[in-house]
Amino acid sequence: MPATVNRLVFYDDQVEEYEELTRILISEKENAVRERDEAMERQGRFTRYFIEDVMAATHSLSYEARIGEGRYGRVYKGQFHVTPVAIRVLDYNCFKGGFQFQREMDRLSSIKHPRLVMLMGVCPDGGFIVYEHMPRGSLEDRLLCKDGTPPLPWFDRLRIAAEVCEGLLFLHTLQPDPIVHHHVKPSNILLDNDLGSKISDFGLLQLLSDRSLVHDLTTDSNVYSFGILVLQLLTGKPANEPEVRFIDRVKAALARDDALKHLLDEGGKWPPELARQLATIALDCTVERSLPRAMESLEKILVDFPKPQPRPPECFCCLINFPNSPPQPPDYFCCPISMEVIKNPHIAEDGNSYEFEEIKRWFDNNGTSPMTGAKLEPNQKALIPNRSLRNAIEHWRNQTWFFHPA
Known part of the structure; x- marks a missing residue:
């Protein structure tokens, strides 16, 4: 009898051990499946290079x-x-x-x-x-006229301010976790062939070993830095002096008639009233820290101060006499598939902008990028409206309507 009891106890212990081992194996299998699924998802999001x-x-x-x-x-x-x-x-x-x-x-x-x-x-x-690759380098290089590049005119600086504000607003409204840029400054604003601006280095701060640096930053600090960047667009100078002193100098200049013009970058050829309005927006960003309000003000200024256009011919007959005069659209205004000027631009996973119907038709019949030939998974065929490009094309059409009717 005692031997039988001992065997039962032994078997009970063995069953418990096997059950525990089974639970461990099931847990490890679930972890492996999850890691596999995550790896497959990662593989579909970006290209892996050796x-x-x-x-x-x-x-x-x-x-x-x-x-x-x-x-x-x-x-x-x-x-x-x-x-x-x-x-x-x-x-x-x-x-x-x-x-x-x-x-x-x-x-x-x-x-x-x-x-x-x-x-x-x-x-x-x-x-x-x-x-x-952004071929025109950084905004800092252009403000300093590096390598003999010409000064940026005021209308390009104004547009760049609005574009940077748009990009920051997008980062700040990401869900579930907004992205706070570690340092909004001219060296982190890069320019394409047409001087369109894009924010670089966003999100890399999360890779720092010192996580305390991440927690110290807020969206408010980004708005403050954006205000400083706008002041640098106005003055054309890097903020070598303490930012507080830089801000105080602009405030003092605004308080005195015609004093602001002595701080402005001569290369920008700023209209006086525009410079005052833009300086006020920049200073507000260093105090109120509201990007939506700044964006609203910048959009209004863009309407009130449109980019100056070349003087038109005195008569339409002048145009007829010069058959080579019709202005051609920039390459990036044309859809890479149809080679026609885009009416409804959308950005694809490969970073290029296409006519919406053209790229949609392409994806219906192909599993690759039209430009790179890279294979695309179903979750890589999302399309994002490119409103900035649409506005630029509409502006170009308005200026060349007699050559390129919509």
Whole structure:
């Protein structure tokens, strides 16, 4: 009898051990399935590059390919197939890799907006992030007229202020977690061939090992920095002096008649009343911290102070005498599929803008990008309206209606 009892106790213990082992195995299986699904989802969001690809694109990270260096590491210009790119080499002494890197790249690659520099892919093994290349460099370089570039005129500076404000508003309204930019400044505003501006380096602060730096930043700090950036657009000078002193100088100039003109960048050729209004908006941002209010004011100014147009011919007959005079649209006004001027522009996953009906028809019949040939998963066929491009095209049509009727 005692032997039978002992066997029963032994079997009960064995059953409990097997049940515990079964629970562990089931839990491990569930974790593995979840990790597999997450990996598959990540694979569909952005292109993964090998270290060999990056080295070939940048001539082994040569000095000649280097185009910048900052807090997050060096930046190199490269080319994948026929597409120019900017490749950031993260400094792993300052950043965490592994799962955190993957998670942040997943999130950042899903964020697309016309006013944000597009993340095209990553090389996780080497800590490389691949972005679209912005050929006109940074706003800081243009304000300083680097390499002999001409000064930005006031209407381009005004438009850039509105574009940066639009991009920040988008980042601040992301759900469930808004993105707070670590430093809104001219060196982080990049320009394309047509001087269109995009915000760079957004979201990278989340990769810093020191998480306290992330918690110290708020959307209010971004609005304050935006106000300083607008003042720099007005004056054309980097904020070398303490920001408080910089703000006080502008306030004092606004309080005195005609004193503001002595602070303005002569290269901008600012209309006096426009400069006063823009300076007031900038100072309000350093106090009230309201981007929506700033955006509303900037949109009104854009209407009140339209970009000056070249003097039109004195008569329509002059146009007939010069058959080569019809102005041609910029390349980016044309749909890459139909090669016609876009009426309803939408941004696709590859970062290019297309005529909505054309790209929709393409996706109905193809599983690749029309421009890059990259394979696209079903969740990569979302289209985002490009309102900025639509406005630019409508403005161009209004100015050239006699050549290009809608």
